[in-house]
Amino acid sequence: MDMGFFNEIGEKVELPRQDLTLRYGENSHEAAFVYGKPQFELLHEGKQLSYNNILDAESAWVLAKNLNVVGGGCAVIKHQTPCGVAYLRNDTDEEKINVIRKAIEADSESSYGGILATSFSLTLDMAKSINTYLEVIVAPEFDNEAVEYLSKKKVRLIKPLEYTPFAGKVAFGSLVLSERKFEGEPERLFGEEFNINEVKFALVVVEAVKSNAIVLVKDGVTVGIGGGQPSRKRSAWIATTLAGEKAHGAIAASDAFFPFTDGLEILMSAGVKCVAAPLGSIRDEEVLNFAKEHGIAFYKSPIRLFRH
Incomplete structure (x- = not known):
């Protein structure tokens, strides 16, 4: 597929194609393409990832990671929009289970079929506390027992690598990027x-x-x-x-x-x-x-x- 990307002097740029096949594009009758290497490890793929899954998963992860400015937390995303978000009051496993529940229950109707991301490692007890159907779970780490438990479901498990997030769109045959920064104090x-x-x-x-x-x-x-x-x-x-x-x-x-x-x-x-x-x-x-x-x-x- 000719995406038509060009540099600042009008020369065509060939973007590297990553060997990651997506189930379909934004709609099921549309194909999807990945250029560059996605910065995550796919720990479990219950069913093949789609275009929307990747965009939603990144939206959830960036929000969850930004929650570290208030001590961490959990976010549930649907269509790149938060359904429910909660932040940690302390660093105990009990509180982490609590914020997972709060984030889901903040809008349980919309959370169904969404993407959940945590700023903290996911344990087996945390995995068992999830009481709704999810498309993807994103976390910085997963305990082996949590992966084993969740792998019995259709949910995909994504562990992000270190990378710098950008906001971006494809427009007029080019890729338009913007820095994405959250900084400063109110x-x-x-x-x-x-x-x-x-x-x-x-x-x-x-x-x-x-x-x-x-x-x-x-x-x-x-x-x-x-x-x-x-x-x-x-x-x-x-x-x-x-x-x-x-x-x-x-x-x-x-x-x-x-x-x-x-x-x-x-x-x-x-x-x-x-x-x-x-x-x-x-x-x-x-x-x-x-x-x-x-x-x-x-x-x-x-x-x-x-x-x-």
Whole structure:
């Protein structure tokens, strides 16, 4: 297949073809191709990997690895979008089993058939605690007993190698790449002081959600996720609708600035008490004044977290 990749001076570039055959492309009637060597070990392949499996698995792994800024955790992904995410309060095996359960149960309907990734090694007891059907499990290490137990199922087991993640798309016959970085510390501008790990957790998750993302978290787990919308207001409505009563007292994170106060109004009406977001809008002052007047704590994100 001629993909038509070219360098900066217009010369055609032949990309190395990796000997990895995928079941099918984005849809079952479409072929899929892998160029370059995927940086993972496939410990078990219950059924052949597909194009979507690889993209979802990487989305889950990058999010799980970013959770290390709050001590680690677990993420469940479907269609490159988080279904549920939870972070560790301590480093015990009991807590790790607990966050696996929390991440799945945060949206158990969407988690079914998803991809689960942990920032920590997966033991047999952790593997046995998984109570839903999954397409792929990704972890930095798997105990032999866990591999043996999970290999009796159709789930694929992926152990990532060390590599630098990029965001990218194929466009106009070329491969367009962007660096993917999560860095810096949120800064409280005003209002009540919230658990800084909860604020950072919300920002880590919102970085993994597509376009105009709004994420609500409470007590170490996601309670509402809205994204993939052309309007931030719509994402706020989706996140708060999914959260329901759990939005009361929750922390909301936005992947970019609020261009108007309407998104904040939806969050405030749902009971959100803290917002973390980047600044940069010509209406920043209006947005911040609105939050302050309505008793909402505001944390400034050091970076924009937008993913297309």
